[in-house]
């Protein structure tokens with residue numbers, strides 16, 4: 400029986416693991432297949448206090464994991480598949496295995512929201528991508544369409560211009576929801592053009608992306624834009640599916 404099971408091994412879960420281990424709680428972190436969560440995908444982390452020269456995401460995660468282990472918490476690189484919070488002790492399942500615990504911390508983070516098109520799924524990793532930090536370098540001297548209008552979309556569009564010749568931001572609303580600073584930076588960048596009030600109807604390409612079909616929300620007119628890549632940056636979905644029926648969830 401554990402005092403604490405932490406579900407999720409991103410920065411939040413690992414931080415909880417450090418505190419719990421240090422408080423001498425018998426602790427297990429069920430970290431998912433790779434510890435580190437989203438920060439593991441980050442090439443350079445420049446805003447983490449204590450690393451003035453910046454640190455790569457994987458290096459930061461390696462240090463976090465070492466710190467968790469130093470204080471005695473166990474880490475399992477597996478996924479929690481079911482929970483039962485109906486009575487104490489709580490039960491967390493990893494496959495068929497039943498793990499009993501007095502308490503649980505949920506730190507399951509979030510996953511990229513997608514458009515939901517069949518073509519998006521088919522061409523994922525073949526020109527469709529969700530992480531500019533990971534994939535922007537593949538678009539050296541090429542053209543990319545970035546879909547979205549929030550901070551992530553604009554920041555990632557700016558990042559892509561370090562490699563690509565041209566970036567077109569396609570956004571369904573008339574205004575960006577990103578911070579004013581990013582909107583100004585996008586406005587100043589000669590490589591970026593914007594298409595406001597357009598929705599994505601289809602991503603085109605047989606083996607690899609070669610275009611995208613968009614529709615003007617005011618006129619209904621459809622248009623095909625030639626492109627080598629499509630970044631989807633339309634937000635995040637919290638990983639709370641596991642807790643449906645066990646905990647009250649909000650929208």
Ligand SMILES: Cc1cc2nc3c(=O)[nH]c(=O)nc-3n(C[C@H](O)[C@H](O)[C@H](O)COP(=O)(O)OP(=O)(O)OC[C@H]3O[C@@H](n4cnc5c(N)ncnc54)[C@H](O)[C@@H]3O)c2cc1C
Pocket residue numbers: 406407408409410411412429430431432433434435436437438439440441442443444445446447477478479480506507508509510530531532533638641
């Ligand atoms: C490309 C990119 C670059 C970024 N750069 C920076 C940066 O430079 N500086 C910065 O401060 N922030 C940055 N961020 C944001 C930062 O990574 C996130 O804010 C942070 O990772 C959130 O931590 P978290 O632990 O809450 O969730 P996540 O990082 O989402 O971690 C949750 C973890 O839980 C796991 N999980 C989910 N369900 C289960 C389950 N059932 N069982 C077990 N495990 C499960 C997931 O697989 C994941 O590993 C970046 C994010 C991205 C995507």
